[in-house]
Amino acid sequence: MKSVRIVLLVAGLVALSTACGSSGASTSFEPGKLKVAVSLYPIEEIVRAVGGSQVSLVELIPPGEPAHDYEPTPRQVTELQSADVVFYFGGGFQPSVEKAVASLPDSVRKVDLLKSVELIAVSKQLAGTEGEVDGEVLGDGSDPHVWLSPTNMQLMVEQVRATLVTFPSFDAPDAADGAASFTSMLAKLDADFRSGLASCASRVIVTAHRAFGYVAHDYNLEQIAIAGVSPTDEPSAKTLEAISRSAQDHKVTTIYFETNLPAELSKMIADEIGAATEVLDTIETLSSDQIASGADYVSLMQSNLAALEKGLACS
Numbered sequence: 560m561k562s563v564r565i566v567l568l569v570a571g572l573v574a575l576s577t578a579c580g581s582s583g584a585s586t587s588f589e590p591g592k593l594k595v596a597v598s599l600y601p602i603e604e605i606v607r608a609v610g611g612s613q614v615s616l617v618e619l620i621p622p623g624e625p626a627h628d629y630e631p632t633p634r635q636v637t638e639l640q641s642a643d644v645v646f647y648f649g650g651g652f653q654p655s656v657e658k659a660v661a662s663l664p665d666s667v668r669k670v671d672l673l674k675s676v677e678l679i680a681v682s683k684q685l686a687g688t689e690g691e692v693d694g695e696v697l698g699d700g701s702d703p704h705v706w707l708s709p710t711n712m713q714l715m716v717e718q719v720r721a722t723l724v725t726f727p728s729f730d731a732p733d734a735a736d737g738a739a740s741f742t743s744m745l746a747k748l749d750a751d752f753r754s755g756l757a758s759c760a761s762r763v764i765v766t767a768h769r770a771f772g773y774v775a776h777d778y779n780l781e782q783i784a785i786a787g788v789s790p791t792d793e794p795s796a797k798t799l800e801a802i803s804r805s806a807q808d809h810k811v812t813t814i815y816f817e818t819n820l821p822a823e824l825s826k827m828i829a830d831e832i833g834a835a836t837e838v839l840d841t842i843e844t845l846s847s848d849q850i851a852s853g854a855d856y857v858s859l860m861q862s863n864l865a866a867l868e869k870g871l872a873c874s
C-alpha cells in the first residue's frame with residue numbers, strides 16, 4: 560500500500576511540475592486565495608486592481624493571441640472547473656470561451672460583464688460603405704468591445720467588486736480601496752479623452768476592425784471599419800474601394816491599424832488615398848513586448864488618444 564501511495568505522490572509531483580513549466584498565459588491557481596478566471600486582458604486588470612493579492616488569477620488568452628476566436632485548451636477547461644468565479648464577455652464575442660463557461664458546474668460563479676454596461680448596437684458604416692462587408696452581421700446585435708470606453712470600465716470595476724465581496728473570505732474594505740483608486744484613474748482617462756477630442760479638424764476614424772464603436776459613441780466620432788466586428792470578417796474588393804472613396808470624401812488623413820493584426824489592408828487604403836497610418840490598440844490582448852515594457856490599459860488608451868489627436872488634427 561505504501562509503495563502505491565509513493566507512486567501516486569511522485570505522479571502528482573510530476574503533474575505539478577509539468578503544469579508549472581508549461582508555456583502560455585495560464586498558471587495554476589494558488590491555494591488559499593480566491594480563484595478567479597478571466598477571458599480578456601482588460602478584465603484581468605480590473606480583477607487585479609480590485610482583488611489585489613487576495614485573488615489567484617488565470618487569464619485564458621496567451622499574450623498576442625487573437626481574442627475573438629480563441630479556443631480554451633482542454634487543460635484550461637479543467638482548470639476553469641476549479642475556479643470560484645469566471646468573468647467573461649458573452650454575446651457571441653468569444654464563442655468557444657462562452658461554450659466552455661456554459662459547461663462549467665454550478666460551483667463556479669459565472670459573470671457576463673457585458674450585462675453590467677449599456678450596450679450599443681454595432682455601428683453602421685458611413686454612407687457609401689454600408690452593408691458591403693462580406694458575411695458580416697450589421698446592425699444585428701451589440702458591439703462587444705465595451706472595455707474601450709473608460710466609462711464602461713468603471714461600471715465593470717463596480718460589478719467585479721460587488722461580485723468578489725460576496726465571497727465570505729474576501730476583505731471588502733480592501734476591495735473598495737482598489738476599486739476606488741482604479742475608478743479615479745479611469746475617470747481621469749475619460750476626462751482626457753473628452754478634452755483631447757473636443758475640437759478636431761476631422762471626426763471620422765478609419766479602423767482596422769469594427770472595435771471602436773464605444774470610442775466613437777462616447778466622444779462623438781464616426782467609425783469606418785475595414786474588417787467587421789471580428790477581424791476575420793474580411794472586406795471584399797468592392798468594400799475596400801467604397802471605404803477608400805468614403806475616406807477621401809471625408810478628407811481622412813490617417814488610416815488606423817492594430818498591433819496584433821496584419822496591417823496590409825490599412826496600409827493599402829492609406830497608400831491609395833495618400834494618408835498616413837497610426838496604431839489604434841484594441842487592448843483585446845497584450846503582446847509579449849507590451850507586457851515586457853509595462854504597458855497597461857491606461858497607458859495603451861493614452862497612446863490611443865495621442866494617435867487620435869494626431870490623426871484627427873485636434874487642437
Ligand SMILES: [Zn+2]
Binds near residue numbers: 704770
Ligand atoms: Zn475585436
